[in-house]
Amino acid sequence: MNLYTASHLQQNGSSVERIDVQPVHSPGTPSRPLYEKRKKIFPKRAEGRFRRFKWLVMLITLGIYYLTPWIRWDRGPFAPDQAVLVDLANRRFYFFFIEIWPQEFFYVAGLLVMAGFGLFLVTSAVGRAWCGYACPQTVWVDLFLVVERFIEGDRNARIKLDAAPWSFDKLWKRVAKHATWLAIAVATGGAWIFYFADAPSLAFDFVTGHAAVVAYSTVAFLTATTYVLGGLLREQVCIYMCPWPRIQAAMLDERSLVVTYNDWRGEPRSRHAKKAVAAGQPVGDCVDCNACVAVCPMGIDIREGQQMACITCALCIDACDGVMDKIGKPRGLIAYATLDEYDANMALATSGGTTAIDPAGVRNPDGSFIDKVRHFDWRVIFRLRTLIYFGVWSAVGLGLVFSLLSRDRLEVNVLHDRNPQFVLESDGSIRNGYTIRLLNMVPEPRTIMVSMEGLPEATMKIAGVTDVPGRLFAVQVEPDKTLALKVFVTLPKDAVSSEAVDFHFIAEDRPSHEKDSYSAVFNTPGARK
């Protein structure tokens, strides 16, 4: 139902072929049963700048996904040489020159916060760009459609094949298509597990049947999801399963760029424009060729306006631009536009909403657009909302970078014995026990000097390291490991006061001058903290 749609003129003679297609997902479909049989969509191949951009995005994202685990990164003999590795067994995450321990998980949380604000930023600026270009569902469906087109042909051939009775030709095409899809799905599931173990050795183990059960089950699960979601369910995922369309639509405002059918210049649409013009009827730019509907992977008609099922993949823009080029009209009948622009132009075409769309309202007598017609102004991207999103996004990012550059790779943690809190020795001195944990967070062995700062009369003993009391001990810590030490600190009788005393344990790596300290308390019979 389009308020501006003019009645069709049944005349002949058009330079553009009209495709026989109805939108599958249209809000105006009348009276339906409780459950609806799925209507098949056969997206036609699109050509144009957005299609080229999507090929590029697909190449980059799939390239990153499939190839990253195979990048090597030398970290010396004591750490894995895989550039990106989530080592769950040893609780380490490696990302090129960054190594993350479990207590540093906040970096991942920070990245998720950035991803969230990045999504807000992108969506408020250029609409559902995530859905249209970068979402794995979109990328893999695109990839699967490439396979489908290669084997079964483009739209018309596929419709014909689908309607045809079973034959050898149909059988081998279907088998080949599904087999290729499954192969891609296996590769997709297979690539995932390589992020969690050494890729070359896991690949060898996987092929020879020696990999862990969890590796096989993960691959099987991801194969199934890739095949089912990307090959079979396709647009159903976006419409019925994904919460994003609801959330992202709520983040759009009147200055967000969305894929828009500009009915102010398209209507009244006419399949036979020349004759209509000759008959003196108003004619818009839309030749009602349905090219935009035919290429749509979601099966919608963008001319019905913004709708939830539109993932803004912009393929209809490419299709329409091609047609406009062909009939010698300016591009942009379907284009990225903001609601503000659209409304302003619509007001021009309808005399402020009082009349049906009149092409003369936006055009000069020679057919060119009048100067009042608003065009996209890139400055709308830089508005308060997007600047706030960008500010938060960069603040979190800078915070993470600063934290990453200034973080310690040597840490000491101290746990004071709670039971007993202190021990009276036979010579009247008081002893406190502590568990000290040294974190050597670099992939090389280090000699860590453990000492005390404060409590000058006290001495310490480290179980398993020394029986001779002292205040400074050298401890060997293995590469990329923690070492727990049981430390007994003894304060002579004469030095024991009635106060609990604060002091520090110091861990120091002398060659690198890395140093960390941890505050501790010495309890006495008089006072405990």
Next chain:
Amino acid sequence: MAEKHIDQLSGIETTGHEWDGIRELNNPLPRWWLWTFYACILWSIGYAIAYPSIPLLTDATKGLLGYSSRAELTADLDGARVAQGGLLEKISTSSLQEIVADPQLSQFATAGGAAAFRVNCTPCHGTGATGGRGYPNLNDDDWLWGGDIDALYQTIAHGVRDPADGETRISEMPAFTDMLKPDEVRQVAAYVVSLTGTPRDPAMVEPGKQLFADNCVSCHGEKAEGNRDLGAPSLADAIWLKSQGEVEIARQIQSPKHGVMPAWQTRLGDVAVKQLAVYIHSLGGGE
């Protein structure tokens, strides 16, 4: 259900429900969703057959797979026991010194000893092994019967004054009520207290010192340093097990109390006693 309502804008029938003027469009569900729903029902039937599910009067159906969470726990415990088996075997065949020298074995024995301690020893020695009046603190460096690991093992294995064990640690301090007059007892007590650097009336301390030399040094030693062969405590250190202060010390001289600990080897077995010895030795006072 309210009467039929068609949404003006979309031309679609609504569900008839209204919340503050907002109505829900009655769009059809995809049919595959319906099939998914039926598949879930089928799955639940299969699940109910395969797993314990239907409650009966005293029990529930067992399920074809015979799964039970209790059996799973038992299997886990058996698995843990098998995993420990090698280490327990090693502890049983190794000497205490070998156990302490091997980091893995020592760690395992300490953990096992700590567990055994919590179950068997805390009623007297406390959860932190800090003891109490009459029950020795096992963290400090003052030992009645010796603090090296072999002595600890011997004491735990055979107990103290356990009549049922032939190798038990045994000694008895005589009651001096009949041998010393009350004045003399007070003099000895004053002398003992003065040993730890607490000034006392010399008129009491001097005769007390003589009485101590005559009656007590045979067990407690010339300098009151104690004798571990006899379980005689050092009286010259800061640690007092049964009594503190002159009055209590005098009472202990007249009518001594003796600690008793059962022999644990017959109750817990040799491996647990070894683990306990390693654990106690690690507390900080081990020699």
